[in-house]
Amino acid sequence: MRYAETGFNLEIDLSTGNIERVPSDPQDTELYLGGVGTNYKILWDRVPPEIEPFSADNIIIFSAGLLGGTMAPGANRTIITSISPQTLFTGFSILGGYWAPQLKYAGFDKIIVRGKSPDLVYIWIDNDKVEIRDASHLKGKSTYETTRLIREELDQPYPEVLAIGLAGENRVYFASVESATSSASRLGMGAIMGDKNLKAIAVRGTKDINIARPEVFMDQCNKVLDYIQYRLENPIPGVPAILSFIGSPQEMALHDEKWHTISFSWGNARIRRKDFWNEEVAREWEQTMESARKKLISCYNCPVRCRAIVQVPGYPSYTMKCFSKLTYVMAAMADDLDFGFKIASIAQSHGVDGFTAPQVMAFAVELYEAGVLTEEDLPGFPSENRERFYYLLDKIVKREGIGDVLADGVYWAARKIGKGAEAYDHNTIKKHEQIPIKLGMLNPIYYIMWSTGEKANITQIEGQLPQAPLPKDIREEFVKDWIQIPTGKEEKFKKFILEWGEEGKTFPFWPPPDLICELVEWQENMHYIDDSLGLCAGLSSFPLKPPYHMHNLPVLVSAGAGIEMDEDRLWETSIRVRNLVRASNVRRGMRRKDDKPPEDHWKKRFPDYEAKLLDEYYSYRGWNKEGIPTKQTLQKLGLDFVYEDFVKRGILEE
Amino acid sequence: MSEEKKKKVVKTIKVDLDKCHGCRACEVACAAFHSTPKYSAVNPARSRIRVYRDELNDVFLPVRAGAYAKAECEGHQSYVINGKEYGECNFCNAPCPSRDLFKEPDSGLPLRCDMCEADPPLEEPMCVQWCKADALIYEVREEEVEQEEELEEEELELGLEEMADKYGLDKLIETVVRLAEAREA
Numbered sequence: 001m002r003y004a005e006t007g008f009n010l011e012i013d014l015s016t017g018n019i020e021r022v023p024s025d026p027q028d029t030e031l032y033l034g035g036v037g038t039n040y041k042i043l044w045d046r047v048p049p050e051i052e053p054f055s056a057d058n059i060i061i062f063s064a065g066l067l068g069g070t071m072a073p074g075a076n077r078t079i080i081t082s083i084s085p086q087t088l089f090t091g092f093s094i095l096g097g098y099w100a101p102q103l104k105y106a107g108f109d110k111i112i113v114r115g116k117s118p119d120l121v122y123i124w125i126d127n128d129k130v131e132i133r134d135a136s137h138l139k140g141k142s143t144y145e146t147t148r149l150i151r152e153e154l155d156q157p158y159p160e161v162l163a164i165g166l167a168g169e170n171r172v173y174f175a176s177v178e179s180a181t182s183s184a185s186r187l188g189m190g191a192i193m194g195d196k197n198l199k200a201i202a203v204r205g206t207k208d209i210n211i212a213r214p215e216v217f218m219d220q221c222n223k224v225l226d227y228i229q230y231r232l233e234n235p236i237p238g239v240p241a242i243l244s245f246i247g248s249p250q251e252m253a254l255h256d257e258k259w260h261t262i263s264f265s266w267g268n269a270r271i272r273r274k275d276f277w278n279e280e281v282a283r284e285w286e287q288t289m290e291s292a293r294k295k296l297i298s299c300y301n302c303p304v305r306c307r308a309i310v311q312v313p314g315y316p317s318y319t320m321k322c323f324s325k326l327t328y329v330m331a332a333m334a335d336d337l338d339f340g341f342k343i344a345s346i347a348q349s350h351g352v353d354g355f356t357a358p359q360v361m362a363f364a365v366e367l368y369e370a371g372v373l374t375e376e377d378l379p380g381f382p383s384e385n386r387e388r389f390y391y392l393l394d395k396i397v398k399r400e401g402i403g404d405v406l407a408d409g410v411y412w413a414a415r416k417i418g419k420g421a422e423a424y425d426h427n428t429i430k431k432h433e434q435i436p437i438k439l440g441m442l443n444p445i446y447y448i449m450w451s452t453g454e455k456a457n458i459t460q461i462e463g464q465l466p467q468a469p470l471p472k473d474i475r476e477e478f479v480k481d482w483i484q485i486p487t488g489k490e491e492k493f494k495k496f497i498l499e500w501g502e503e504g505k506t507f508p509f510w511p512p513p514d515l516i517c518e519l520v521e522w523q524e525n526m527h528y529i530d531d532s533l534g535l536c537a538g539l540s541s542f543p544l545k546p547p548y549h550m551h552n553l554p555v556l557v558s559a560g561a562g563i564e565m566d567e568d569r570l571w572e573t574s575i576r577v578r579n580l581v582r583a584s585n586v587r588r589g590m591r592r593k594d595d596k597p598p599e600d601h602w603k604k605r606f607p608d609y610e611a612k613l614l615d616e617y618y619s620y621r622g623w624n625k626e627g628i629p630t631k632q633t634l635q636k637l638g639l640d641f642v643y644e645d646f647v648k649r650g651i652l653e654e
Numbered sequence: 655m656s657e658e659k660k661k662k663v664v665k666t667i668k669v670d671l672d673k674c675h676g677c678r679a680c681e682v683a684c685a686a687f688h689s690t691p692k693y694s695a696v697n698p699a700r701s702r703i704r705v706y707r708d709e710l711n712d713v714f715l716p717v718r719a720g721a722y723a724k725a726e727c728e729g730h731q732s733y734v735i736n737g738k739e740y741g742e743c744n745f746c747n748a749p750c751p752s753r754d755l756f757k758e759p760d761s762g763l764p765l766r767c768d769m770c771e772a773d774p775p776l777e778e779p780m781c782v783q784w785c786k787a788d789a790l791i792y793e794v795r796e797e798e799v800e801q802e803e804e805l806e807e808e809e810l811e812l813g814l815e816e817m818a819d820k821y822g823l824d825k826l827i828e829t830v831v832r833l834a835e836a837r838e839a
Contacts, residue, residue, distance in 0.1 A: 181709055214686075300678055309709065319710070
């Protein structure tokens with residue numbers, strides 16, 4: 001009997017219409033857990049580096065995590081994996097909401113889709129009954145309409161639906177995959193679905209998920225719930241309010257947006273407005289949000305309520321969380337929060353990434369103002385910036401005119417446009433748009449994370465640590481009950497917090513490189529664990545003092561899945577998964593030259609020191625100077641097959 | 655002349671609709687608790703409480719499994735909430751021939767909320783414990799009851815009169831006689 005997982009994957013070939021229920025290998029669960037871990041094992045085995053994103057031989061995997069659908073609070077994530085059309089490396093994009101648990105209840109851990117359908121279709125999974133259904137009537141429909149129509153058509157109140165909108169259908173490189181209450185936004189997974197002519201996947205299940213050691217597992221879940229309550233009632237003092245709770249930054253609950261608006265960049269990641277937040281703005285924005293926000297809601301089996309139902313008269317109702325509340329507002333240099341809620345409604349209904357889309361549009365505006373794009377490229381371009389954004393969004397999702405160029409994202413668009421447009425591509429890493437933040441002094445911890453994070457997205461590698469030194473009188477309190485630190489690192493990490501900010505203990509040359517490596521490793525490993533188990537990072541790898549950590553995750557895995565697990569083994573497993581992901585990207589050509597943040601990411605940079613830091617981090621991780629995992633590292637992790645492949649391809653020497 | 659009235663303990667779970675945001679933790683907790691052995695399996699289809707969700711219209715309605723309905727009702731009632739129309743089945747708590755809800759998915763046997771009766775007893779039912787939104791409120795109160803005998807007699811008469819009205823007294827008597835004969839056989 002399999003525990004926590006179902007032990008079955010659903011294989012669908014859209015070219016032939018073949019549908020198969022295939023048992024998975026329990027050995028893979030022991031080695032890679034599930035979710036992103038086992039996704040990458042499948043991707044490695046079946047998609048050699050020669051395969052291009054829009055090839056029929058590219059696969060796209062929709063996976064629940066190992067603990068998905070169990071009683072573990074927040075174990076609801078869907079991990080989507082494929083080759084990114086934008087970066088040309090691999091991509092794993094994740095959504096919350098309600099979909100993955102249903103997949104598990106239907107008896108599947110993953111859906112692996114290969115081939116391309118000749119016509120637009122959607123997949124309907126109802127326990128053992130799996131159908132590929134005609135979706136021609138859904139063509140061009142918004143993500144929300146698609147969900148509603150599918151539910152009506154199937155005459156079932158309970159199927160959960162993932163869908164792409166017009167952007168995905170048109171293979172916009174930053175098309176998202178949307179469910180009613182969540183979004184897998186980054187790296188263009190929506191474009192892969194669109195390329196395969198797959199409009200949506202609806203799923204409903206009524207089967208059991210088995211738990212190996214029921215009482216132990218439930219006891220841990222209850223303790224996690226208690227700690228969640230404790231953290232919701234005890235925000236961390238000494239940090240900005242928006243970072244003091246758990247879950248995503250509680251932007252739908254909190255009105256105070258001072259930290260975001262004065263720290264992050266406006267326009268095309270261009271301007272910092274340190275005086276922006278004042279009483280008038282605070283009052284106006286509070287009013288706007290109070291009127292737009294109907295209710296705070298959660299994802300499946302989670303009490304935190306990071307998300308909100310947003311209803312603006314004249315615009316489709318939708319749900320929103322976190323920074324997309326501000327990304328359009330700030331990119332458009334509009335002081336108008338109302339605009340943010342309105343354009344997000346349209347953007348999400350078409351299914352585009354709320355981080356990338358605003359930046360692409362701001363990039364286009366900058367090019368226009370600089371004369372690189374003209375009236376010819378943008379016929380009838382409005383003069384007001386918000387109007388411009390609506391115009392550009394429309395062109396992009398339809399791939400109309402200049403929209404067809406912009407739909408590839410800033411990196412590719414800049415090169416297609418030419419005429420010096422490349423200089424305006426200043427906020428991408430690995431060709432992927434980054435959060436718009438440009439600060440003064442090099443942050444060496446973040447330097448490593450920006451450079452080497454495989455997701456090319458800082459929010460999916462960072463966590464656990466305050467982002468600035470804590471006020472002196474708060475530090476003792478902070479470290480006193482810091483239970484989350486992995487065994488053996490307590491003294492070191494507590495000392496870091498206690499000293500940070502003192503004379504000589506500030507960026508850029510402090511902390512010392514070895515401590516930086518350990519801090520980065522901890523932050524990143526926890527994300528890989530979450531993404532393999534299917535746990536929400538908001539309860540785990542992302543916030544300060546989270547409910548899930550190295551001292552309860554091992555027992556949750558062993559009691560849930562019935563596999564032997566302790567802290568050391570879980571740590572090693574996360575490193576194995578992490579290296580498999582790196583190896584997959586190395587195999588597709590990623591090297592040291594790709595591991596770098598944009599030139600202007602900080603005003604004060606130290607190229608020699610940064611190079612030294614990167615060397616040290618590579619060495620710490622067991623990678624060579626090009627960032628390639630070494631023979632020793634791979635063999636130690638049981639990734640011999642990776643080493644052999646690298647030798648065959650001349651990536652490593654024997 | 656005053657009779658001494660018997661008291662009985664009534665346990666209910668009150669639902670505060672303003673607070674429910676449809677996270678379905680109650681379903682997970684209920685289903686897990688009622689598996690055998692306890693917590694060994696989780697399957698919301700086995701939950702005695704189900705939340706009807708229409709998230710974009712802000713409709714979240716927890717319904718606890720109630721008495722088994724032998725026959726479908728006409729199901730003609732509908733409700734308009736925030737401008738959208740909903741059929742009554744969405745808010746009905748009966749295991750019913752018209753649908754799969756509130757039935758074991760494998761056997762089809764009806765589910766019924768038992769307030770998590772257990773030995774040793776729980777402080778609160780599982781759904782109430784796991785609802786951190788405080789949308790489910792456990793209430794225990796005492797109620798006076800009329801004498802059992804009187805009540806039974808009243809109920810029996812009422813039931814028979816209803817059936818007599820519906821089928822005709824002759825048909826009713828005929829049917830009762832036939833059933834009695836079948837029992838003896």
